[in-house]
Amino acid sequence: MATVIKNGTIYNSGRLFKADLLIERGKIVAIGQDLTAAKTIDASGKLVTPGLIDVHVHYRDPGQTYKEDILTGSKAAAHGGFTTVGAMPNVIPVPNTPDLIEQMVAENKAKGIVHILQYGPVTNDEVTDEIPDYAALKKAGAFALSNDGHGVQSAQTMYLAMKKAKEQDLIIAAHAQDDSLFNHGVINEGKKATELDLAPISELAETTQIARDLLLAEKTGVHYHICHVSTKRSLDMVSLAKAQGINVTCEASPHHLLLSEDNITKDDPYYKMNPPLRSEENRQALVQALADGTVDLIATDHAPHAQKEKNGSFSTAAFGITGSETAFSMLYTRLVRTNIISLEKLLSLMTDQAAEKFALKHCGYLEIGEPADIAIFDLDQEFAFSDQDYQSKSTNTPFTGEKVYGQTVMTLVDGQVVYQRGE
Incomplete structure (x- = not known):
């Protein structure tokens, strides 16, 4: 009909x-x-818009379906207006092999009510230095690579991964985190860490790894995409890298655009996320980067957790915030209705820009025949x-x-x- x-x-x-x-x-x-x-x-x-695109969600399926599963995650996406999403591979087991990728792609299609694109891991189990067979993962259905939740700690491993990813024309979507500088922190290094006596996370944990990776990306030519960028210094490096012709893109998450550490008034782990909420200066730099094009797209980093995992204190609760169902409304209300950015700009960051930067077909536009x-x-x-x-x-x-x-x-x-x- x-x-x-x-x-x-x-x-x-x-x-x-x-x-x-x-x-x-x-x-x-x-x-x-x-x-x-x-x-x-x-x-x-x-x-009336093209279905929104979110290249960064966590569906916890398989392995942690008490938090989320393919059906509920995709229902949440549809509730938020999203019709295409990219599911991260930090599930149990991590899909290190083509058989596991094929299985996840099949499950995504059978159980999801939106289009679910599947990431493969950059390294086996996301925390080793072993690089899987990218050609086989791509053939099995992986659309990009990420170790989201973990930074690649070895520069040599990342260099080899970038070379191999470039050969297969696969994007590496990086969670930039140097663990030695992250140092088991739970909140941004700043006034709230001091006020609440909580273990701090230095901005250097993000920025030093981005600096390293941009040099590696320049050498290899890979498309290097930075997940959930959160600092002004990171944005400055991305802007410079783009000017120098390095193939880099980055995403900002709604929570980093809308919240800063100033919003944390007590030890409330609903504000605990990774990267952490930064200073107001960093938040404002992110918003400005939407307007000037340094930030290429918006992605939610939808990270569901059970209630018991978000209770208690920053020091013990899980990192993460849901985002699929709140993203557009919050961004429209806080940024568009206040005349900070235009409606057209917001929609571009959540539709055609995402499709263009990730070379996604059959989404992001309203076109005859699509x-x-x-x-x-x-x-x-x-x-x-x-x-x-x-x-x-x-x-x-x-x-x-x-x-x-x-x-x-x-x-x-x-x-x-x-x-x-x-x-």
């Missing part, structure tokens, strides 16, 4: 315009005025995040209770409704 989305304000490729959108057999077949079909979705007063992966948002009606509304198994976010705008009304994947508000 053909479906028309009528009277919405469409975002596509940097532009906002009024139009109808016609869907048949899961594809977009027309974008124009006065389109009709057997089924109508009235988007009057609503924003899959009808679409999100519809209500920008005008205020609402509040509630534990009862979350589709994720986990609720470890300090944004619960926030009054925001930009609620997801509907999400479609291949023309089928996978999320609808109120149902």
Whole structure:
């Protein structure tokens, strides 16, 4: 049955315009005025966008499905307007072999309600110096490589990994962390670490590894992508590297864009994440980097944990914050409605920019003949995040209770409704 989305304000490729959108057999077949079909979705007063893209999520499946699984993770993504996500490989077991990658790709497709792209690891088990067969992992379905959650500690290992990744045209998405400088810290090295008497994490844990890796990326030519960049010094290095022609991109996470250590008023592990919340100066530098193009895309680092793992103190709780269901609304409310960035810029960072930088096909744009992966948002009606509304198994976010705008009304994947508000 053909479906028309009528009277919405469409975002596509940097532009906002009024139009109808016609869907048949899961594809977009027309974008124009006065389109009709057997089924109508009235988007009057609503924003219609390509399905959002999130290249950084953790679904804990297999191995820790009490936190999240493929189905609940993808439901959370759909609730947030995301239709394509990249799932990190820090699961149990880590998919070091093509057989394990094939199994995960098959499970993602069978159980997920959005498109789930699968990362392979940079090194076996993410913490060794053994490099898996990248050609075999790519053939089995890995779309990129990451050890997220762990930095590659050996420069020689990273150098060899970059050379091999370049040969296979695979992106290395790096969690930049020198463990010797991280030194078992739990909170940013700054006034809150002192005030709360908690073990500090130096910015050097991030910045020194980025400096190392940028030189290695220059030598090898690999596409080096920095996950969840969090410091002004990191951004300065990325900007310089881009000017010198190094093939580097980076992402910022909503929590680093919206929160700083100033938001931590007590020992509350809902604010414990890795990288940690930095100073307000660093947060403002990240926001500025959205506008000037140093930050290439926004990715949530959706990291669900069970309640018991986020209780207690910074010193004992798990690192991580959920993000799929709060990202667009929080960013729209805090950055767009306050005129810090434009709506077009925010949407670009969450759709076409992500698709372009990761060379993703069939997503990020609304184009005739392409899959009808679409999100519809209500920008005008205020609402509040509630534990009862979350589709994720986990609720470890300090944004619960926030009054925001930009609620997801509907999400479609291949023309089928996978999320609808109120149902």
